[in-house]
Each structure stands twice: as C-alpha cells, then as structure tokens.
Amino acid sequence: MSGFFKKLFGFKPAEEQPAIEVPVAVEAEAEIVVAVEPEPEIAIMAKAAEVILPEPEPESDPDPAPAAAPQAKTGWIGRLRQGLSKSSSVLSSGITGIFSKRKLDKATLEELEELLLKADLGLDMADRITKAVGQGRYDREIDPEEVKAILASEIAKVLKPVEVPFAFGGQKPFVVLVVGVNGAGKTTTIGKLGAIARREGLSVMLAACDTFRAAAIEQLTVWGGRIGAEVMSRPQGADSAGLAFDALKQAKETATDILLIDTAGRLQNKADLMAELDKIIRVLRKQDATAPHAVLLVLDATTGQNAILQAEVFSKVAGVTGIIMTKLDGTARGGILVSLSERFGLPVHAIGVGESVDDLQPFDADAFARAIAGL
Amino acid sequence: MFETLSDRLSGILDKLTGRGSLSEADVDAALREVRRALIEADAALDVVKSFTDKVRARAVGAEVIRSVTPGQMVVKIVHDALVETLGADEGGLDLRAAAPVPILMVGLQGSGKTTTTAKIAKRLKEREKKRILMASLDVRRPAAQEQLAILGTQIGVDTLEIIAGQNPVTITQRAMDQARRGGYDVVMLDTAGRLHIDAELMAENAAVRDACRPHETLLVADALTGQDAVNLAKSFNEQIGITGIVLTRIDGDGRGGAALSMRAVTGKPIKLMGTGEKLDGLEDFHPGRIASRILGMGDVVSLVEKAAETIDHDKARKIAARMKKGTFDLEDMAEQLQQVVKMGGLGGIMGMMPGVAKMKKQISEANLDNKIVARQIAIISSMTKFEKANPKVMNASRKKRVAAGSGTKVEEINKLLKMHLQMADMMKKLGRNPGLMGKMFGGGGGPSAAEMERMQAELASMDPSKLPPEMRAMMEQSGGKAAALPDLSKLSQGLPGLGASRGLPGLGGNIFKGFPGLPGKKK
Ligand SMILES: Nc1nc2c(ncn2[C@@H]2O[C@H](COP(=O)(O)OP(=O)(O)OP(=O)(O)O)[C@@H](O)[C@H]2O)c(=O)[nH]1
Ligand SMILES: Nc1nc2c(ncn2[C@@H]2O[C@H](COP(=O)(O)OP(=O)(O)OP(=O)(O)O)[C@@H](O)[C@H]2O)c(=O)[nH]1
Ligand SMILES: [Mg+2]
Ligand SMILES: [Mg+2]
Numbered sequence: 001m002s003g004f005f006k007k008l009f010g011f012k013p014a015e016e017q018p019a020i021e022v023p024v025a026v027e028a029e030a031e032i033v034v035a036v037e038p039e040p041e042i043a044i045m046a047k048a049a050e051v052i053l054p055e056p057e058p059e060s061d062p063d064p065a066p067a068a069a070p071q072a073k074t075g076w077i078g079r080l081r082q083g084l085s086k087s088s089s090v091l092s093s094g095i096t097g098i099f100s101k102r103k104l105d106k107a108t109l110e111e112l113e114e115l116l117l118k119a120d121l122g123l124d125m126a127d128r129i130t131k132a133v134g135q136g137r138y139d140r141e142i143d144p145e146e147v148k149a150i151l152a153s154e155i156a157k158v159l160k161p162v163e164v165p166f167a168f169g170g171q172k173p174f175v176v177l178v179v180g181v182n183g184a185g186k187t188t189t190i191g192k193l194g195a196i197a198r199r200e201g202l203s204v205m206l207a208a209c210d211t212f213r214a215a216a217i218e219q220l221t222v223w224g225g226r227i228g229a230e231v232m233s234r235p236q237g238a239d240s241a242g243l244a245f246d247a248l249k250q251a252k253e254t255a256t257d258i259l260l261i262d263t264a265g266r267l268q269n270k271a272d273l274m275a276e277l278d279k280i281i282r283v284l285r286k287q288d289a290t291a292p293h294a295v296l297l298v299l300d301a302t303t304g305q306n307a308i309l310q311a312e313v314f315s316k317v318a319g320v321t322g323i324i325m326t327k328l329d330g331t332a333r334g335g336i337l338v339s340l341s342e343r344f345g346l347p348v349h350a351i352g353v354g355e356s357v358d359d360l361q362p363f364d365a366d367a368f369a370r371a372i373a374g375l
Numbered sequence: 376m377f378e379t380l381s382d383r384l385s386g387i388l389d390k391l392t393g394r395g396s397l398s399e400a401d402v403d404a405a406l407r408e409v410r411r412a413l414i415e416a417d418a419a420l421d422v423v424k425s426f427t428d429k430v431r432a433r434a435v436g437a438e439v440i441r442s443v444t445p446g447q448m449v450v451k452i453v454h455d456a457l458v459e460t461l462g463a464d465e466g467g468l469d470l471r472a473a474a475p476v477p478i479l480m481v482g483l484q485g486s487g488k489t490t491t492t493a494k495i496a497k498r499l500k501e502r503e504k505k506r507i508l509m510a511s512l513d514v515r516r517p518a519a520q521e522q523l524a525i526l527g528t529q530i531g532v533d534t535l536e537i538i539a540g541q542n543p544v545t546i547t548q549r550a551m552d553q554a555r556r557g558g559y560d561v562v563m564l565d566t567a568g569r570l571h572i573d574a575e576l577m578a579e580n581a582a583v584r585d586a587c588r589p590h591e592t593l594l595v596a597d598a599l600t601g602q603d604a605v606n607l608a609k610s611f612n613e614q615i616g617i618t619g620i621v622l623t624r625i626d627g628d629g630r631g632g633a634a635l636s637m638r639a640v641t642g643k644p645i646k647l648m649g650t651g652e653k654l655d656g657l658e659d660f661h662p663g664r665i666a667s668r669i670l671g672m673g674d675v676v677s678l679v680e681k682a683a684e685t686i687d688h689d690k691a692r693k694i695a696a697r698m699k700k701g702t703f704d705l706e707d708m709a710e711q712l713q714q715v716v717k718m719g720g721l722g723g724i725m726g727m728m729p730g731v732a733k734m735k736k737q738i739s740e741a742n743l744d745n746k747i748v749a750r751q752i753a754i755i756s757s758m759t760k761f762e763k764a765n766p767k768v769m770n771a772s773r774k775k776r777v778a779a780g781s782g783t784k785v786e787e788i789n790k791l792l793k794m795h796l797q798m799a800d801m802m803k804k805l806g807r808n809p810g811l812m813g814k815m816f817g818g819g820g821g822p823s824a825a826e827m828e829r830m831q832a833e834l835a836s837m838d839p840s841k842l843p844p845e846m847r848a849m850m851e852q853s854g855g856k857a858a859a860l861p862d863l864s865k866l867s868q869g870l871p872g873l874g875a876s877r878g879l880p881g882l883g884g885n886i887f888k889g890f891p892g893l894p895g896k897k898k
Binding site for chain 2: 114117118119120122123181182183184185212213214215216218219221222223236265267268269270300302303304305306309327329330331332333336355
C-alpha cells in the first residue's frame, strides 16, 4: 500500500520549509462566484418552444367544481392501508414470525430492529423503538399483537406532533411555494392541492417557475386545465424569480385566492440552484413581506436516508413550513418520516398515494403508524 | 451525520496495532461498524448481511501489513469486496444486434427515464455516430411525450411523431416500423413511470417488451433510493427482465447504497450513471467511486476529474513555461489561487477527499475556506503590475497602500509574500528538474480509469489521522484567528511518486502544491 497517496500524505516534515501562515478573512467576503452549473442554455430553449404541442388532453375536466368528491375518512385510511399493505404485511408477518411463543431476548430484539430498518426508519429510530419494546418485557413471553401495538404506539408518538392538516390561509393571495429534489412529485402535488382549493371554491393561479426542465411548463399547464386554474408561464429558460414576482403581482391584481408556485427540482447539495430558490423567496417578499405563506417540501417515499439532508437544507434555505410525502402507494414504507419528525418536527400535511388528481390524502399519524405496524 | 468508516474503525481497531493478523473477534467488531455504515448508506439489509459474511471470510486471519493499521486493513478489504460486488465487469451498452437496435427504458415514476433516454441518445449520436429514433410510450403523465420531443430537438435526435390516443404497444410498433424504414441504428423507447406492484402497468411493460424485443432493457433508478431498492429492482427484473441498471442523481449527496442492493439482487450490471439534469450528465459506471461513497470516503476520482476539467490549460502551459525559466511572480500565484477557487474552493476540494468530512466542517467553521484565498487574490490585485512582477520592491509604504486598497492588514501581506517566496523557490527547483517537468507537462493524457481506480483504492484504506500535520494543525485552529494553510510546499515533497503516475499533476498541481494548474491535457 505504498504508492501515490501514501507518498502524498506520508511525507516527512522538512525543517527547512517553515509552515506558511495565511491570513484568515475576518469579514469581507470577496466576490468570488463559484459557478457549478452554467445558466440554462437559452439558445436551445428557444428552439424547443417550436415544438408543436397536441391539443390539450380531452380528459381535462372543463368544470372544476365536481372534481372528485372528497373521500370519506375511512376511504383514505383504507387506501393508505392498501398502499402500505404489502410492506406492512411483510413487516407484520415478520413480527409474527419472531414473536409467536417466543421469549423477548436479545436475538429477538435484534430481529425486530432489522424489520424496522427495512422500513427505512434509520438506525437511531429503529434502535429507539426496539428498546421501547424491550423495556420491562425482557425475557417475558410476548405475543405478536402486543408487539405490533407497541410498535405502532411508539411510531405514533413520534408522528403525532407533526400531524398538521394543510389549510389555505386568509392572505390574498395565499402564496404556496413548492420545493424538492428532482422528480419527487412537486408538479403533480400542485395539481392535487390546486384541486382541493378549487373544490373549496377558491380561485387558483399556478406559476410555472420550473423554467428549466423540458415540458415542465406544458405539464403544469395540463394540470391547470384539469383543475380550472390560470397558469402563469414564460418560455423555457426564463428567469424563475422574475416570473414568481410577476405571478404574485398578477395574482394580486386579479384578486386570486391561492397562488401555487411550482419550482424546478433541485438537489440540496447544489449551492447555485439553492441560491436560485432563495432568490425566488426574496423577490416575493419585495411585494409581500409575509410571502410565501407556506413552503412545502415534497419528499419521495422511496428516498432513503438522504431525505434527512433534504429536509435540513431545504429548511435552511427556503424555510420549509411543511412536508408532503408522495408515492406511498408503492412498497416504500416512508419510515424516514419517523426519523425526520423526531429530528426536525416539521409538520407533515399530506401524503400522495397515486398520480391522479384526488390521490392526495391528509396525513394521519395513527393510521400511518398502525399501517406500518401492520395493524 | 455520517462518520467515515475509517474514522469509526480507527477507534475500534487501532488498539490492535502490532498484532500479526486479524482475529475473529477483531473482525466481528469491525464488521458491526461496516454494517452500520452500509445501512446508513441505504444498502438493503439482506444484501448487507451477505456482503459482511463475504468480508468476514476474507478478513479473519488476514495478515496485517506492517505499515498499515488493522483499521486500514479492514477498510481495504471492505472496499475491495464492495468494488467487486458492484461489478468490476463494467460494460457499456451492448448494441451488437441487427439494426434498428431497440433499447427499452423502464422504472418507477420520476426516476429519470425520459432524461436518461435523451442523454443516452446524445451520447450514441456523438460518440458512435449512430442514427437514433426516440419514442415516448408515456401516454399517462401530462406532457410526457412533449418532454421527450423537446429534448430531441435540443440534442438533434429524431422523435417519433406524437399521435394522440394510441396505446404504448401501438406506438412501439410504429416506432419499430419507422426505424426500419428510415434506416435508424437505434430505437430508444421511453416508458411511463410505474410502480412495480402495479400489475396492470407491469403487464403493459411486458407487452411493449414483446412488441419490440429490446436488446437492452435498462432499469432507471434513483441513487437516493432507500431500502425499497431491492423490491423494485427485483420486481422489474423478474417481470420485465432487465439487462442493466442506470443509476441517476449520482450528483446528489446520497451515499448510494441502493447501487449495492440492486446489483446484488438482480445480478445485472450497473451500466451508466446520471450526474445532472443537463443532457451531458451521463457517465460510465465507476465501481470504485461508488464504493468509496457508500463507505463515506469521499470521491477522489471526482476530484481529479474536476481538477482536469477546471484547469485553464493555456494559462497552465504559460505558467509552466515561465517556471521552466525559474520565474514565478505574484501574477502567477494569483492565477493559481484562482484555479483553486474555480474548483469550488478549498472546502469543495477537501470535501471530495476521503476522511476529510470532519475537517471540512472545521474548515468552514474556521472561516478558512474560500475567504482566505479570496483575500489573497484581493491583495495581489491591489498591487501594481510592477509590484506583481517584482515582489521584492514591496516596502513598508507600498505594503500600507496595498493593505488599504485590499482591505487587509500589513501582516497579511507579509505572510502572502513569504508564501510566495517559498512557492517560487519550489518552482525553481522543479524547473531545474527537466525529467519531472517533462512528465508533468509533457502530458501523455490524464490518468487512465485504471489508475484512478487504483488511487481510489489506496485512498480508501487511508486513515485521516495520517494526514500531514499541517493540515491537522490547521483544523485545530478555529475561530477567526490566523490559521495556517497546509504547508503547500511541504506537501509537494510528498509528491515524487507523481512522476510515476502520469497525468496526476492536475491533482497535485492545484490542490496540494503551490502549482499553477498543470495541464491534464485536453482531448
Ligand atoms: N405513484 C405515484 N406517483 C406519483 C405520485 N406523485 C407524483 N407521482 C409521479 O411521479 C412522477 C414525477 O412527478 P412530478 O410531479 O413531475 O415531479 P416533480 O417533482 O415536479 O419533478 P421535476 O419537476 O422534474 O423535479 C410523475 O410520473 C408523477 O405522475 C404519487 O403520490 N404516487
Ligand atoms: N440532478 C439530477 N437530476 C436528474 C437526473 N436525471 C434526471 N433528473 C431530473 O429528474 C427529474 C425527473 O426526470 P424525468 O426524466 O422526467 O423522469 P421520468 O422517470 O421520465 O419521470 P416519469 O416519466 O414521470 O416517470 C427531472 O427534473 C430531471 O431533470 C440526474 O442524473 N441528476
Ligand atoms: Mg415538476
Ligand atoms: Mg418520463
């Protein structure tokens, strides 16, 4: 294991070359811009605009009012269960397997911890819950149902404080900024949220501030048509902050109730893209110091531990006020939400359980916890 | 949040130094940490288990080489096993079939299928001069077909005409027909995102597969995926039959354990990686790179590549020529500092290094990062041309003027001048060594992939406590007070191996030594 790095780091300090002292900047951030990603290719974007779009989808609902009757409470729990059923049945059959007529010993608890890890709860959370299960029950016989109940109650304990229904406030317009990494489900969630607002009889404007991704504007425009909302857009490549500013201005002028701002997907470790988000917020505040009134972070349920960094950085940069977790209709269990809640306590408003307009459900901590526990 | 594996292992295993070989107990203790690291990286639990078993078998009884710690030894064994599992047999796309060769793209919603379709088309068009037809079979997501059409326009690749109301199988047949008639080499079929438990849509994917008989069926999956990666990869492979995996969003800061899960559970190679939203953000899969990332050991290969990308070759060559003559003035130094900034500053550079995650935090806490460099650049730019070329003339009154002009203090200028002297001295020495210079500047391409992988492996087994004392000293200094930068000139002395691994000057040049960007040679 000699070679380059060994040599690089394994040198002998040479006496004849004293350490070089370098001044540390106290203040004065010099103007050094580290551009990681160049600006969108505007020349190309111009061409893209020439692509001819087909007629708006025939399926678009011209009358927004009857857009899917709100589902009964039991309906959505059933749906969530259905969504989580595969995963939770794995989890619960696992638990049943472990605990039927067994003593609660170290090996058993380890197996329980593994089941939780498989649900993306993360090491710390899994450890905590495992300990809670073991608490005062060590070496006792325990039946599977009891374990499930403890598991659910431990998860619910963490999730309960973050169960906060989403409500459109009275500000006019009530400005909602939707943020998240690429492909998380931001645009779709905006369509779903807008539909809810429309059902409540509110007027809705969508701002297509994802000016980067191909056909992001067209995608949002289709959603606008579906729910009966005006869509404010600019050609691809336009400045997203400028568009946000103008959208707010127009929403004010037209006395629109709700302004939903779609943003381009961005990975939280890209400083320049995060700075762009910050800029959108700054320009909004020029017109309304209290805007945006809600900043929603859209998280994909299939995401693993990186969701923690996503929540942390997006909160720091954009002041996230709440979370919506999408794609819970798959086999991903969304267990990261449990660790997230414990860590940051950000409100969780809703979950996405499909691609259609009515596939957004309020977040219910108990149901979520019970579904994970297989109850 | 993530401690590097070597940090952890050094705590557990370093007390073992001096023993001849790794005992079962040592290995078990180490493997508990390896397991934690892998789980934190989102590797699926079952996969972690079989992987650690494999490592255990290799590690127990392994001789600890005299010059390394047992911790380093274990990290090396783990890293090697990981590279092996991830697939050293990396192979690109296989297009050896009768034209038009169909490539089918499948995956969950939002994983990056459409973008990757365009990226692959662009690459095949540019590198292999293929004629490609792209077709979107996504009749579900709003504007999905338009998305592909727009991307086609951007990269100058044809897309199948959109006809509303057609189903995916019909579109597939139309695409194959048109490709045959139009003499296309490759047909790329982008499908709608779907859940692997959605029986109806999985059946649709299977029907599409039967309609085009793809030569490659690529599962496009997000590198940020958690434990679910095993389920989705397994299902897609069983139900559709994939030939390879494309891992997207590798430009994120996820640890990428999903790569291990998917590779292990399907046995299918990871063929490509998506490294950005832009259409040139596609790279060959580098197992060594992902292995280091999973183990939390930085990404030195990226560092080298970034260095090679960012360096201004003309400037570098110019400075090199001056060095040969033994001149290295403050202008040259400013140039070189700017290269550091371009590469994302010291923090950016160090963040990519193994075991430096911790230090990175300390660097930013100490405000060291770019501000120092920025300040040094400011000082130099406040000097006159004459002063830059002749630093010796800097007397007290000149220093005062420059300090005022750059908003710094005279002591800072003194330090900078001292640093410059040492650098210039070193340049002179190097300049007098034509052999070394020849190797560095004469070129012969950048480091080969194999060389990089080797470097990576070496790094993987490196212990952060073995960092040069200057670096550590720097880290220990916090607060706003003057902290020493790593002694660049001293570091350079550790670089004699550099001549041997050709092309590496790009790395050493900018980061560790007082060098201007040394050319990694443009292609
Ligand atoms: N199954 C399922 N799919 C969803 C859900 N929410 C969104 N999707 C799908 O996920 C994919 C990505 O959704 P988008 O809304 O385009 O995501 P985005 O965050 O706007 O993506 P970018 O703008 O590209 O960053 C689409 O195919 C959606 O139909 C959900 O709750 N369940
Ligand atoms: N940062 C980053 N973003 C990517 C990468 N690949 C794709 N994306 C982005 O991820 C988002 C989703 O990409 P798409 O190509 O639309 O994904 P898809 O799988 O076709 O989505 P659906 O068709 O809705 O299922 C877009 O915002 C892309 O720009 C990548 O490698 N890195
Ligand atoms: Mg979007
Ligand atoms: Mg797509």
